[in-house]
Amino acid sequence: MPTYTSLAVFLLSAISLVIASGFSLGAGMLVLGATVLLRPASPRPRLAAPDYLFIAALGFYFLLHVALNLIHHAPGREYDAPLRFLLAIPALLLLCTFPPRPGALWSGAAVGAIGAGLLSLWQWLAWGMDRPGGSTNPIQYGNISALLAVLSTYGLARALALGHGLRWKLLHATGVLMALVATLLSGSRGSWLALPLCAILAAYLLIRAGQARRLLKPAVLALAALAVLALLPHSPLTARYRQAVSEAGGYLHDADAQSSVGARLEMLRVGLYLAPRHLLLGFGKEGMMQAKQHMVEEGLASDSVAEHTHLHNEYLDALVKHGIPGLLAVLVLYLLPLRLFAGRAVPGMSIEARMAAGAGMMLMLSYLAFGLTQAFLTHNNGVMMFAFLGVILWSLARQQPAGPANTA
Numbered sequence: 017m018p019t020y021t022s023l024a025v026f027l028l029s030a031i032s033l034v035i036a037s038g039f040s041l042g043a044g045m046l047v048l049g050a051t052v053l054l055r056p057a058s059p060r061p062r063l064a065a066p067d068y069l070f071i072a073a074l075g076f077y078f079l080l081h082v083a084l085n086l087i088h089h090a091p092g093r094e095y096d097a098p099l100r101f102l103l104a105i106p107a108l109l110l111l112c113t114f115p116p117r118p119g120a121l122w123s124g125a126a127v128g129a130i131g132a133g134l135l136s137l138w139q140w141l142a143w144g145m146d147r148p149g150g151s152t153n154p155i156q157y158g159n160i161s162a163l164l165a166v167l168s169t170y171g172l173a174r175a176l177a178l179g180h181g182l183r184w185k186l187l188h189a190t191g192v193l194m195a196l197v198a199t200l201l202s203g204s205r206g207s208w209l210a211l212p213l214c215a216i217l218a219a220y221l222l223i224r225a226g227q228a229r230r231l232l233k234p235a236v237l238a239l240a241a242l243a244v245l246a247l248l249p250h251s252p253l254t255a256r257y258r259q260a261v262s263e264a265g266g267y268l269h270d271a272d273a274q275s276s277v278g279a280r281l282e283m284l285r286v287g288l289y290l291a292p293r294h295l296l297l298g299f300g301k302e303g304m305m306q307a308k309q310h311m312v313e314e315g316l317a318s319d320s321v322a323e324h325t326h327l328h329n330e331y332l333d334a335l336v337k338h339g340i341p342g343l344l345a346v347l348v349l350y351l352l353p354l355r356l357f358a359g360r361a362v363p364g365m366s367i368e369a370r371m372a373a374g375a376g377m378m379l380m381l382s383y384l385a386f387g388l389t390q391a392f393l394t395h396n397n398g399v400m401m402f403a404f405l406g407v408i409l410w411s412l413a414r415q416q417p418a419g420p421a422n423t424a
Contacts, residue, residue, distance in 0.1 A: 018114045018117065020045070020114070021111055021116040022117045023042075023120070024043075024049065024116070025116040025120045026124035026127075028405070029125040029127070029128040029405070030042075030123075031131070033131065033135065033150050033152075034132065043400055043403075043404045046407075050106035053110060059114075061112035067108075067112065070407075070410050072352075074104055075101075076349075077098065078101045081338070081342075082098060084300070087297060088302070088303065090300060090301060094301060096396075101349075105407075108410065108411060111407060112411050115411055115415060118372070118412055121408060121409075122174055122188065123187065126190070129161070130187075130190055132161045132198040133196075136148035140201050147201070147202055148198070152395075155202070156390075156395055157202045158198070158207045159392065162199045162207035162210055163379065164195040165192055166214055166378045168188050168189075170371050170375045171187075171191065172189055172191075174368075205256060205260060205389060206385065209385045210385035210386055214378045214381055217377060217381055218378070259276075259277075263275035264281065266278055267282070271318075273320045274318070279328075283329070285317075294339060295339050295340055296339050296340065297338070297339045297341070298336055299336060300337060300338075304336050308321055326394045329389070330387025330388075331343060331347075331387060346387075346393070350380050351380070354376075356410070357373045357374075357377045357409070357410070358373070360372075360373035368412060369412065372410075373413035376406065379409060386398075
């Protein structure tokens with residue numbers, strides 16, 4: 017079973033972006049494999065209070081959305097995304113009972129990152145796509161690529177800390193580079209916001225662990241890379257930045273809501289207008305769509321917001337659709353695991369546990385940042401990567417409170 021769970025963990029990241037819905041294979045294997053726990057002779061996971069809290073965060077999100085969907089008479093398809101969080105719970109129990117080899121996660125992330133970078137380069141160079149997005153949209157592609165970049169960075173740090181061979185260091189380093197290429201070419205501005213926040217958190221963790229001297233080289237390399245990207249002719253980074261500034265100015269001065277940034281700012285305004293009207297339970301998805309349409313018909317909003325099924329902001333979208341309880345569920349989902357991971361990213365834990373805990377904190381922080389410009393949890397790949405990467409990282413972070421690290 018540890019070999020089975022290791023394969024599933026590897027596949028979740030390794031083919032997450034290079035194959036349509038590739039993340040579903042590893043996740044499905046974990047859910048299917050959890051049926052072995054139903055056998056009377058099967059071992060049982062030894063859970064502690066933090067494990068139950070992690071499970072509670074997933075279960076609370078699921079149960080609350082089921083209740084709110086029933087209240088709003090939502091169609092059956094609206095239960096699909098919350099169900100993924102419920103399915104992650106048996107996957108976590110399986111991983112706690114039969115822990116995967118840590119290397120399966122880090123090598124899978126590096127392979128997935130390299131694949132994402134190569135695919136985006138192919139779509140950009142061979143197909144002439146302005147914003148490569150694999151088999152999903154560029155925003156989701158760029159955000160998940162940013163996650164793979166973070167995981168590959170931790171894989172590289174682990175390889176250095178454990179003295180792994182040069183080929184493993186090169187694998188993870190290449191993964192970091194190629195994932196950043198995919199993120200850059202996607203033009204996903206939300207991921208560009210998440211990466212600096214993750215870098216700041218990583219620096220804090222290193223300083224807290226007494227490793228401040230290790231910050232100098234990465235900081236210099238990061239600043240140099242940023243300078244090169246900014247100075248390159250026709251750089252996607254500077255082009256998207258200038259476009260965002262121009263479109264924001266167009267909205268603020270001329271009320272132009274037909275551009276990408278303009279439409280987002282208009283959705284923000286519409287969301288702030290609607291939210292106070294149903295704070296307790298929200299409008300529901302269908303109710304929000306109808307309310308937006310009425311605003312368009314009455315001339316209170318631009319028609320650019322009518323077709324969108326979410327408000328491109330995780331927190332405002334949850335508040336408008338599901339009221340204060342919906343917003344609370346999102347915050348619990350992000351902040352409670354963040355606190356639990358922080359409790360494991362301390363010097364007293366093993367290297368493996370600290371690496372997984374640090375990456376878990378980055379996962380939560382990334383989603384907090386992604387949520388500012390995209391309702392990431394309204395997309396299947398956003399839900400699946402969060403729920404299943406989260407339980408994988410927690411299953412590794414909860415191991416070995418002290419003592420020699422498991423370097424398999």
